[in-house]
Amino acid sequence: MNGDCVLVGKIHTLDPSNPTAEALAIRDGKISYVGDADGARRQAGPNAETIDLGNRVALPGFVESHSHPIYYGRYLEEVDCRYATSLDDIVGLLGERARETPPGQWVVGNGYDHTLLKESRHPTRLELDRASGNHPVMLRNITGHCTVVNSRSLELAGITHKTPDPVGGRIGREAGGGPDGVLWEWARMLLQEHLPEPATEDIVRYLHNASGRYLAAGVTSVVDAAIGFNYGIRDAEVYAKVAGDGGLPLRYGAAIMYDVWKELQGGAGPGLDWPGDPDRVRPLAVKFFQDGSIQIKTAALREPYLGETEPADHHVIWPQEELDRMFADAHAAGWQIWTHGNGDAAIGSIIDAYEKAISGVPRTDHRHRVEHCQTAGEDQLDRMRDLGVTASFFAPHVWHWGDRHRELFLGEERASRMDPLASAARRGMRFGLHNDSPVTPVSALLSVGTAASRRTSGGEVLGIEQAIPVEAALRSMTVDAAYLAFEEGRKGTLSEGKLGDVVVLEADPFEVGPEEIKDVPVAMTIVGGEVAHVAD
Incomplete structure (x- = not known):
């Protein structure tokens, strides 16, 4: 090729x-x-x-340093609710697909943004029941961090008023304690074993679906930032298969979820020595999550959300001792670690765990990463620089959600500092930019333009002091993004x-x-x- x-x-x-x-x-x-x-x-x-x-x-x-190709490719085949402006719109879109689907089969939609609905709330099982009572119906939020299901789906999964919240997740509840259909963060996994299992050729097709979108945006290298989050070890098996077949038109790297990495490390599935051209597909890192999304208030913040008094730092997913243990394991094995952290409380927890791992087994060039790094404080950027920790920033947050972060979630001061690129650059940090597709459509040039302009979709300029020059933004979508994966010598x-x-x-x-x-x-x-x- x-x-x-x-x-x-x-x-x-x-x-x-x-x-x-x-x-x-x-x-x-x-x-x-x-x-x-x-x-x-x-x-x-x-x-x-x-x-x-x-x-x-x-x-x-362009090098897309954080994306979800399998998820993105599947997303393109589901019911697109990104442009819904009301709950009735969502019911209509899902109901239309239900009428085309044999009874009993799943109807799946994605992309709704509750902050853009006239009702300003998430749908519940009651709305999705209106779409169909004869199908299990599932709808993913645009953030990818919560899912809404109808009553049929709750019954299939056995989720009742007696079901406890899982670690790292929460089941939305009605006044009487029964599930309202909204599954937050790791509670989404309660559905996993009840969803249809795609054939290998289906997952390969998802990859090809996504590949076309990346190439059309000028992207030549993509990192799948959560191998195992879709179909467990099968994600790795599919990448190993396409690596051996040589059938992908661009380059992929893999950040592997810790539990799947442990299986592969033990020799399960394709192991960690994938066949084929390593310039086309190769494993790169071990992946963790430590919080959720600001837009659905599951990100862990040091200060409360705008207009609230309840602390928001409890949204971390892993207790510190457990995160420390897992980081130490992956770090001692010589692997790079990438960890999702949007809120500054989560970012602080991640940095603490990196510091402990590095002090236990010193490595001079580990390049551990904070993914998204949306609300990192100046003190945290200092610590990251001193530890050699890097970041891949979700710069288009400013374009897509900057206005709502200012008005609904963070307020003027914190929203103006979101994605603090200039602060990181002043410290000499090399960082990447990304679109986190399918959370947002892939557009390397939107990332570059937003990094340089800080313009929101509403036409405002948010935190111009965090803008960086165009050349620096382009480097963050090319050679500096490659640096984040130890690939700057190759691309x-x-x-x-x-x-x-x-x-x-x-x-x-x-x-x-x-x-x-x-x-x-x-x-x-x-x-x-x-x-x-x-x-x-």
Whole structure:
């Protein structure tokens, strides 16, 4: 799946030693030359295709440092409720799918945002019962951190007023104590064994569904940030299978949930030595969660949510001693650790556990990560820098939810500091940006533009002091994102010897305004010297 080509035109390499070029050659999937057009043609293979960029511009292919490809690909086949503005809209969308589905089979929807519904609340089993009483119905919130089900689903799962809340989760309750249909965080797992188990070819199809979306956005490398969260060890088996088959059109890395990592470490399934080209699919890290989402108030914060007095720090998922133990286990085994932390209380807990693991078994370059890192305080960024801990920031939070974070959840001061990119940059930290798809549609350029502009979807500027320059934002979607996975020597700049992964844009992001970057069309995506996507 490696090819030869020559690109001629305007090229931003993001390599400080050679920042611009008029041509580059890719031979056998790797960049063989960066410089002038004549030199590129001499260094290309004999059958290399020449691509004249014209008025377009080439940059390194984007690296999506935190995403959920299997989940995303499945999501694209479910009932899309992202644009629902009322509970009646949701009932109508799910009811339409139910009428097309044989009785007794699951009807699954996703993407509703309760903060955009006119009722300003989550649906319950009662609304989903209106969609169908003859099907189990399940609806995922846009955050991915809570799920709503109808009465039929509750019966199938055996969830009653007697069912206790699981560790790390909560069952929503009606006034009489019975379940209201909303399952928060780890309570969603109560449904797992009752959901239909897809065939392997279905999961592979989900990956291909997602791959098309990534390529269309100029993304050439993606990290699946929760291997095992979808179908347990089968997630790893599918990635190992496609790695061996060589059937994916872009590059994937895997952050493996701790319990599945333990199984694989013990030799279960494909183990941890996956077949095929490691430049296409390979395991990278061990993954943990330590809180939920600010939008549904399951993130662990040091101070209460806006307008509330109840402490919010109790939303951490793992007791500190247990988190310390698991981190020490993965760290001592030589693995990188990535941990989901949105709230500053969760981030503090994560840093504490990293510090204990590192002090117990010192490693000079572990690059442990905080995922999302949405409300990290200045004191916490200091500790991260000192420990060598990095971050992948969910910068589009500002665009998608910045207005509501200010008005509903955090207030002006805390919302203005969300995703503190400039603070991290001032400390010399290298970090990545991501879209967390399917939580938001994949758009590397929205991440870049939001990081540089701090513009919200409502047209406001939120915390301009946390904006970073366009070049820094582009690096955070390319070479610095690669750095987060120890891959900066292989990808992220257009430099000789690196993988031939390129995105071609219709306009130069250095020449349009930061607020316009999100609207720049992707013309072409090249992976390993082969054209993997061309815009219509």
